[in-house]
Amino acid sequence: MRHPGIQFDYPSWVTRMLDWERRYESDEDKMRLAIAVARRNVLEDTGGPFGAAIFEQADGRLVSVGMNVVVPQNNCILHGEIVAFMMAQARLGSYRLAGPDMPAHELATSCDPCAMCLGATLWSGVRRVICGAQREDAEQMQFDEGPVFPESYAYLERRGIEFKKGVCRKEAADVLDLYVRRNGIVYNG
Amino acid sequence: MRHPGIQFDYPSWVTRMLDWERRYESDEDKMRLAIAVARRNVLEDTGGPFGAAIFEQADGRLVSVGMNVVVPQNNCILHGEIVAFMMAQARLGSYRLAGPDMPAHELATSCDPCAMCLGATLWSGVRRVICGAQREDAEQMQFDEGPVFPESYAYLERRGIEFKKGVCRKEAADVLDLYVRRNGIVYNG
Numbered sequence: 520m521r522h523p524g525i526q527f528d529y530p531s532w533v534t535r536m537l538d539w540e541r542r543y544e545s546d547e548d549k550m551r552l553a554i555a556v557a558r559r560n561v562l563e564d565t566g567g568p569f570g571a572a573i574f575e576q577a578d579g580r581l582v583s584v585g586m587n588v589v590v591p592q593n594n595c596i597l598h599g600e601i602v603a604f605m606m607a608q609a610r611l612g613s614y615r616l617a618g619p620d621m622p623a624h625e626l627a628t629s630c631d632p633c634a635m636c637l638g639a640t641l642w643s644g645v646r647r648v649i650c651g652a653q654r655e656d657a658e659q660m661q662f663d664e665g666p667v668f669p670e671s672y673a674y675l676e677r678r679g680i681e682f683k684k685g686v687c688r689k690e691a692a693d694v695l696d697l698y699v700r701r702n703g704i705v706y707n708g
Numbered sequence: 709m710r711h712p713g714i715q716f717d718y719p720s721w722v723t724r725m726l727d728w729e730r731r732y733e734s735d736e737d738k739m740r741l742a743i744a745v746a747r748r749n750v751l752e753d754t755g756g757p758f759g760a761a762i763f764e765q766a767d768g769r770l771v772s773v774g775m776n777v778v779v780p781q782n783n784c785i786l787h788g789e790i791v792a793f794m795m796a797q798a799r800l801g802s803y804r805l806a807g808p809d810m811p812a813h814e815l816a817t818s819c820d821p822c823a824m825c826l827g828a829t830l831w832s833g834v835r836r837v838i839c840g841a842q843r844e845d846a847e848q849m850q851f852d853e854g855p856v857f858p859e860s861y862a863y864l865e866r867r868g869i870e871f872k873k874g875v876c877r878k879e880a881a882d883v884l885d886l887y888v889r890r891n892g893i894v895y896n897g
């Protein structure tokens with residue numbers, strides 16, 4: 520059998536879509552980018568209906584985006600948040616988006632993080648998380664979120680991570696609906 | 709700024725160390741491989757003191773190994789279990805290690821999975837997990853495991869995933885101790 524390594528990059532539409540110089544000021548601005556990435560990922564058939572983006576908190580500078588590429592990459596780990604964390608850390612050359620010489624970072628994610636991504640959020644070093652669609656919206660489409668409990672959020676909050684939920688929820692949930700209407704694979708249902 | 713993609717492979721000692729034709733029969737056999745990978749990763753200075761391996765459940769055939777490469781790869785996601793899942797799925801060309809045309813798979817991990825890896829276990833498709841060192845052993849070395857609760861395990865068990873804890877616990881915990889004695893970075897402490 521082959522023993523291939525792991526290699527992936529952004530889908531090619533990312534470069535065409537993003538203006539890396541733009542500043543994202545409000546939570547809604549940041550969320551609308553995460554949602555736009557999710558929507559584009561569905562429309563281009565490059566993965567699932569979940570998008571994310573990481574920003575410098577102080578000035579709204581975009582550091583990375585992420586999109587769910589589980590099915591095309593044959594890799595159950597590559598949720599939108601995970602790709603955003605990996606890409607940000609590769610760009611900054613640091614396994615933690617925090618530290619004395621680093622500005623504070625925040626994550627916008629088009630849907631409440633699953634158990635894996637919530638754990639990853641703790642290790643990532645981001646200080647704040649803006650969430651769009653809610654767990655119930657994903658579950659309504661048969662996407663499982665895994666073992667996430669109120670105590671899970673409380674654990675991260677005790678570590679200094681702030682959460683803002685339900686930002687542009689309807690717009691974010693609409694992308695889940697779009698995916699299902701296009702007969703997208705709900706692979707963990 | 710650069711926008712690098714993601715690329716990584718096994719450390720070079722993996723090929724020299726492993727006999728891919730060997731069958732791993734008992735839980736202790738499987739765990740000792742995960743522990744040997746963790747130990748070698750420490751001794752070769754290629755990452756943290758955590759190792760994992762994935763096997764076909766019926767015949768003990770080795771499918772992949774994984775080791776914590778967070779620090780050398782600048783990537784907070786690359787815990788031992790995550791690398792093992794990614795490598796197994798890349799090898800099999802499937803985002804799920806389960807399905808009608810696929811044998812059942814199991815994971816051996818040298819330490820109880822953190823919150824991220826426990827979530828990933830649910831998405832990976834493995835049916836059984838063999839754990840070595842326990843959460844308390846990792847915490848004693850200041851490694852944080854994140855929001856994992858008894859209900860987290862219960863959630864996965866309800867999805868048909870079986871856990872066997874504390875297999876070769878002392879040998880597994882010894883690798884954590886070895887890492888700390890060599891002044892390894894406890895990066896999420």
